[in-house]
Amino acid sequence: MKALLGIIPAMAVMALALPAAAAPDGATIYGRCAACHTKTGAGVPGAFPPLGADFRALAAKADGRRFLSLAVVRGLSGPMTVEGKAYRGVMPAQMLDDASTAAVLNHIGTQITKTGPAFKPFNTKEVEGHRSSGASLSAADVAKLHAQVGGK
Numbered sequence: 001m002k003a004l005l006g007i008i009p010a011m012a013v014m015a016l017a018l019p020a021a022a023a024p025d026g027a028t029i030y031g032r033c034a035a036c037h038t039k040t041g042a043g044v045p046g047a048f049p050p051l052g053a054d055f056r057a058l059a060a061k062a063d064g065r066r067f068l069s070l071a072v073v074r075g076l077s078g079p080m081t082v083e084g085k086a087y088r089g090v091m092p093a094q095m096l097d098d099a100s101t102a103a104v105l106n107h108i109g110t111q112i113t114k115t116g117p118a119f120k121p122f123n124t125k126e127v128e129g130h131r132s133s134g135a136s137l138s139a140a141d142v143a144k145l146h147a148q149v150g151g152k
């Protein structure tokens with residue numbers, strides 16, 4: 001019994017330590033984006049758009065930030081123009097939770113994009129709001145949003 005009582009506080013300490021240890025790592029998650037957008041975010045012209053100036057310009061505006069979250073959460077399909085080049089591709093929804101979505105967008109905004117306005121980090125709560133307000137949107141709807149929010 002005495003030994004058991006000693007274990008309980010140790011388990012409580014482990015449970016408290018877990019969330020920090022399990023915080024999503026944007027750089028690791030970016031590995032899956034890099035399969036298409038490339039490691040540097042330069043993309044492949046005409047096939048996979050760059051994550052660059054357009055990303056940072058969108059991240060500087062409320063409706064642009066919603067587009068960026070929804071691109072990851074709902075996916076994209078259909079025509080869009082990024083940095084003056086036309087794309088008509090499909091990006092599958094990325095099946096990431098809110099914290100992981102924020103983490104990967106923040107990795108891109110701070111480590112991948114090099115030009116554009118100062119980057120304001122996403123947080124879990126913000127992505128949660130974007131996800132719920134965009135829950136009925138298809139990947140094609142999200143691609144249409146791009147031009148509506150000033151993406152170019």
Ligand code: HEC
Nearest residue numbers: 032033036054055071076077078087088089090091094143
């Ligand atoms: C299977 C390939 C693929 C993967 C994996 C992928 N994307 Fe995409 N992504 C695309 C394509 C294709 C488009 C353009 C879609 C279109 O033409 O409608 C795109 C567009 C985007 C855009 C819009 C860019 C802009 O300037 O408006 C963002 C943002 C984006 N992707 C982020 C991500 C992130 C973040 C990840 C990883 C979590 C990711 N993508 C993973 C293929 C991919």
